[in-house]
Amino acid sequence: MAVRDASLPGDETVDSLVMVLDEVRLSRARSRSELVARTGLSRAVVAQRVGELIERGLVSDGSLGPSTGGRPPRQLSFRARAGHVLVADLGATSIDVALTTLDGQIVAHVDEPADIAAGPEACLTRADELFAELRDRRRQLPGDLWGVGIGVPGPVEFRTGRPISPPIMPGWDGYPVRERFAERYGAPVWVDNDVNIMALGEWRSGVAVGHRDVVVVKIGTGIGAGIISDGRLHRGAQGSAGDVGHIQVLDDPTVVCRCGNPGCLEALAGGAALARQGEAAAREGRSERLRAALDQRGHVSAEDIARAASFGDPVAVALLQAAGRRVGLMLASVVNFFNPSLIVIGGGVAQSGDQLLAAIRETVYRRSLPLATRDLLVQRSSLGGKAGVIGAAAMVVDQLFSREAIVRWMGEGQPTGMPEIAVAASSL
Numbered sequence: 249m250a251v252r253d254a255s256l257p258g259d260e261t262v263d264s265l266v267m268v269l270d271e272v273r274l275s276r277a278r279s280r281s282e283l284v285a286r287t288g289l290s291r292a293v294v295a296q297r298v299g300e301l302i303e304r305g306l307v308s309d310g311s312l313g314p315s316t317g318g319r320p321p322r323q324l325s326f327r328a329r330a331g332h333v334l335v336a337d338l339g340a341t342s343i344d345v346a347l348t349t350l351d352g353q354i355v356a357h358v359d360e361p362a363d364i365a366a367g368p369e370a371c372l373t374r375a376d377e378l379f380a381e382l383r384d385r386r387r388q389l390p391g392d393l394w395g396v397g398i399g400v401p402g403p404v405e406f407r408t409g410r411p412i413s414p415p416i417m418p419g420w421d422g423y424p425v426r427e428r429f430a431e432r433y434g435a436p437v438w439v440d441n442d443v444n445i446m447a448l449g450e451w452r453s454g455v456a457v458g459h460r461d462v463v464v465v466k467i468g469t470g471i472g473a474g475i476i477s478d479g480r481l482h483r484g485a486q487g488s489a490g491d492v493g494h495i496q497v498l499d500d501p502t503v504v505c506r507c508g509n510p511g512c513l514e515a516l517a518g519g520a521a522l523a524r525q526g527e528a529a530a531r532e533g534r535s536e537r538l539r540a541a542l543d544q545r546g547h548v549s550a551e552d553i554a555r556a557a558s559f560g561d562p563v564a565v566a567l568l569q570a571a572g573r574r575v576g577l578m579l580a581s582v583v584n585f586f587n588p589s590l591i592v593i594g595g596g597v598a599q600s601g602d603q604l605l606a607a608i609r610e611t612v613y614r615r616s617l618p619l620a621t622r623d624l625l626v627q628r629s630s631l632g633g634k635a636g637v638i639g640a641a642a643m644v645v646d647q648l649f650s651r652e653a654i655v656r657w658m659g660e661g662q663p664t665g666m667p668e669i670a671v672a673a674s675s676l
């Protein structure tokens with residue numbers, strides 16, 4: 249038998265170590281016997297791995313659990329306060345920042361309006377300021393900083409943490425978001441698009457818990473989707489999976505999208521498109537409520553339309569229904585292709601009214617194959633605006649405890665001060 253190095257687990261033990269840790273930290277198993285049942289590992293191997301995780305301060309052998317007759321089992325728990333994570337979810341028009349423990353619980357959170365088009369320097373400097381504010385607010389932080397997670401409203405090459413040709417983010421193309429934060433905080437940094445982190449959030453602690461095949465659609469200024477496939481986030485070969493906003497749904501050269509192509513879904517049914525359509529209706533005198541919004545602020549927003557619709561304004565209702573039908577038609581194709589058990593609708597526009605969701609639901613059920621919709625659920629996001637920060641924390645922690653990353657920092661006790669981990673290990 250090989251002598252095990254005390255600081256570095258042998259290659260063959262890492263798989264079982266990660267497996268055991270995942271079961272405990274995701275609250276799927278609370279005792280050694282549950283671990284044996286769930287992982288298929290032997291009792292001896294489970295005992296050894298648990299012992300190692302306790303020794304390394306990642307798991308604790310806490311209170312006695314409920315007895316089922318014999319000696320009550322010791323309850324294992326993940327030491328979520330061994331460290332903390334800083335996350336920022338940058339949207340087109342907002343920034344959400346949070347400090348979480350290693351199980352994704354939010355310790356402190358702040359959000360405010362922002363403009364992604366102001367460019368990376370302005371937006372990321374503001375994120376720094378808000379991070380500092382959150383840290384100052386707490387007298388005692390849970391452990392050291394273990395990692396940083398950033399979401400941005402555009403395509404991201406996950407391996408490098410760089411936005412690639414993002415249509416609504418001028419100045420961000422190829423910007424080294426990871427390097428910038430890694431240098432400042434000396435911690436591993438992961439970057440993904442805002443919809444992927446939202447999907448992770450809903451899947452880990454929102455309406456999608458327990459589902460294995462989920463499509464999470466964000467309808468904000470633009471439209472995008474995050475995909476959970478067979479129990480994991482599907483980022484695709486480069487990290488651009490789910491960019492459904494730029495599927496062509498109309499053959500009309502006069503409707504040009506921000507990406508430069510004609511007829512994109514986003515150009516017809518996204519928040520910016522809705523706002524434009526609402527403003528036109530206001531100017532043409534077709535809706536008094538939208539006219540009032542235009543007079544008051546000089547423009548009409550998607551939120552104004554949702555509000556007007558909630559008061560029964562027929563023009564606003566028709567706009568939301570038309571947008572919902574367009575999104576629903578796209579989703580019907582996705583349902584036929586991917587067969588999810590759940591579609592989650594979130595984002596600022598979807599959050600604000602029922603008409604849009606109703607139209608999406610009706611179109612999806614009418615236009616998808618019966619077998620695909622037999623048990624299909626279409627639900628609104630349950631985490632609302634916080635899905636992004638919760639998901640960004642899950643992204644960081646999942647990556648830190650991935651097989652590729654954990655072998656690089658376990659010998660040190662914690663990943664603090666090791667930004668290179670993220671560069672070496674960004675598993676899709």
Ligand SMILES: [Zn+2]
Nearest residue numbers: 494505507512
């Ligand atoms: Zn487009």
